[in-house]
Amino acid sequence: MTTLAHDPSGGPFAIEAQALNIYYGSFRAVKDINLRFSTHKITALIGPSGCGKSTVLRAFNRMNDLIPISRTEGTVLFHGKNIYDADVDPVQVRRRVGMVFQKPNPFPKTIYENVAWGARINGFKGNKADMDALVEESLRDAAVWDDVKDKLFQSGLSLSGGQQQRLCIARAIATRPELILMDEPASALDPISTLRIEELIQDLKKNYTILIVTHNMQQAARASDYTAFFNMDTDRAGYLVEYGQTDQVFTSPKSEMTEQYITGRFG
């Protein structure tokens, strides 16, 4: 597991974790992760609760830095540079690695401002018309334009849960990241909304590399190109069990544990 065994695709990689260990205080939450993700593909991270898949995901845009007791060891290569090097500003990383969270969290501002704010702080140079266009296109790309086009200047919080989550996706893609991290983006939503988010993710694949954490086996099977299965070891640290093309992982898993998990025998 310390080698780069999980390398299902080859081809250009968007981001790569090497010997990644993450600690919360003295507790090791994730151990020895080696993973790399192909560009313009969707990779699902699955596994039972507490196996550290969210922690791994948040390692890719240094979100774990926000937890004061957390500590990250190992390397995450992004464009050949370890993002955990001392000279790397996490803001630089997050600028290029967008994120969508489990619970929809639009800003308590207008829908327009929700999308425009990220562009504005990141030095978007366009004029008012460009900004309007960017907002519209982002909302269209996030498949929420038709729902909100008549109320752009109402609060983002006035939308339904599914709409809010798509607004958050629009907000993320408005800054044109290279990578989008999604932490169970549909877990708080009803089945219809979930389906729409999944379709949306498929569309987004054309332009973005997407990493998605999910608890939902069907979702992983339906929506992803690759699947990484994590499990919790006896020391309660999460580790990578299996990583491969989604079809292969779901139809002929190499590990017995993977099979048991995806068939619902534990987890």
Place this chain on the structure above:
Amino acid sequence: MSDRPLPTETPPEPAAEQGDRFAALYPSEEGIRAQVARRQRVATGWRVAFLAATSLAVVILSTLLLSIINQSFGLVAEQTDIPEAQLVADHYKSQVLGATNVLLATEDDADIAAGIAADANGIGLLGYAVYADNGAALQALSVDGVAPTAETVATGTYPLTRPLLLYSSAAILSDKPQVAAFLLYTLQHAEEVMSELGAFPADATALAEQAAALATTLGLDPAAPIDPAAYEGDIVISGSSTLNPVTREIARRFRGEGFQGAIKISSVGTVAGFEAFCAESADLVDASRPITTVETAACAANNLTPLSVQVGLDPVVVAVNSANTFAADVNGEQLAALFTTATNWSEVVAGWPADAIHRFLPTTDSGTMDVFVNTVFGGRTLADLPYDALVQIFKANVTAGRCRAIEAEQRFYADSFVCDTEEAFTARCQSDAAPTGCVLEPRDKGSLVALIQADVVNPVVQQAWFLAESLFRREEIMAEARQAYPTADVHFRRWLTLDFLTRPQSSQPELAGVRTAILGSLWVVAIGILVGFPVGVGAAIYLEEYADKRRRFNRFIQTNINNLAGVPSIIYGLLGLTVFVRVLEPITSGAVFGVGDATTANGRTILSAGLTLALLILPVIIISAQEAIKAVPSSLREASLGLGATKWQTIWNHVVPNAIGGIMTGVILAMSRIIGETAPLVVVGASTFITTDPTGPFSKFTTLPTQIFQWTSRPQQTFLLIAGAAIIVLLVLLFILNAFAIYLRNRYARRIG
């Protein structure tokens, strides 16, 4: 990896008897009902207890508010050395008499009538009776479109109408039955006589009632007419020339019916009439206006309590020569000009001839003049008078020593002394050495008015009654006050007036105000908030967003802040005294900046106080801001950071705007707290007595609560009353500031929402 046991067995069925065992431990079906009812009774008991607590709080608060209101309004018996109205009236009288071309100033209306009749440019003031006698040669101007006729006089629409009164005293009436008989005879015959003379008698019913009341007091039969033949002795009558013809005619009839004694009637004017009466050289006064408090006081010195009856009404006629074709109707302003400022007719109304106005006037002592001045210049106060006149009033009414002392404190004029010699002025204020005891700025009008109020008018509230008694026992209080303070003016007084808000502190409660204190409070609170708010919110942001709570040092700071919030405020006062007043004195006194003066050199300034209060509210602001920042969901921070925002952008754009409601709530609480603070300010050096407004952060100061505290510790009752009024001011100020802060908060909250 296969060391984990896989769940293969189905869980065991729950044992049925176990459920029964626990069910048996609950009460039976009936028992359940009783048990629930019991719990409900307990709940009801608590509800009643909470309701009682709330009601108690409401009752206490309302009682508090009512008692404050009760104190702030009510009847007062106010004694003045010279009423302000009289000073003002005297000024205007001298203006009228000092106008150009006063060809005649006499007490005799007949002379005035003759003067006007002989002068085509003549104008004058006289009683109606004499005017009526000279009807052909004179014409009366109507005032504000109303001519003096029987009807307009009776209804009071003619503005220059005055009552005609006869004054005596109970003692004289009982000592000299002939005087009592004459007075009663007058009342019985006033209507008939006055109608014959063309004067205006009082309402017949009113005359009859007064006669009956007087007869009853004297022990006579109200129904029986007076028989003059039954009386003897002398009667001395003095006073108004207006009433003089009526009195003479009544006296003629009185004698005609057989009165044996002598009746001496002199027409000297109302003022002189009262003087004679109070000096016990007259039995009856013909008065064309009510007696003043000053005259009452003079009478009281001789143990005379005046008693009056009204016999008629008299319009003061503004008469011009019958040859005058242009003047017919004038308004108040034109009347003022006609008798004071104007020299030519054309100055009063454009289009009137440019001839000189020739004035024929009654003297200062006449009731006619009083009525004219009170009507035309009524409602004016000292503040309406010119500065020079005020200086003269002051000089004329205080001792020379007092005048010099006041002038030494601050001059009336920049270039000369009024109360002292030229040499003294030169010696004190124009020597090459720095002027000591000579403030270079002359006084302003406001301070001069205040000076006259305090030194000349000198109002003293002898006794005050609370609102409740004033409302329910009004008549009793009036009688009581007349008995106890015969010379005082008893009237309803609001202690909380506009004047109270705009006047500075004074050693006389009747003249004291809260302007200085309000300004001081606003300054101090403003500095406290302006310093406390940014520092407090900054600290809260640091502690919540930046500081690593695992570090012992940061936890230590947090604990200290929490503890500081509970420290008694006087401790902060001591801290402020040590740090701001003493150590940082060069800064807080303004010496470093070259401002401030000798009086603030000890650092006891608004700045010191404001900074002390800023320290006081710092823990409150920090803690409430921390709570507000904590309440901002971390998902918002993650969303912002996830977009590539910096920490500062996240804080400024998301954390602070979402926390601003809570932060402002803390600020409002802090403001409410410091606006009522007294103890630390007293320690830091709020002046308890100060009459000058603060001019900036380096001024001496006082605040509302300090002022209230000081007033309540005075022994005089009146200070307690104005303290009550000041408490209302403090409450209202607090409400206003809070309302403003809440408005700001809501506006922000809406913008974010």
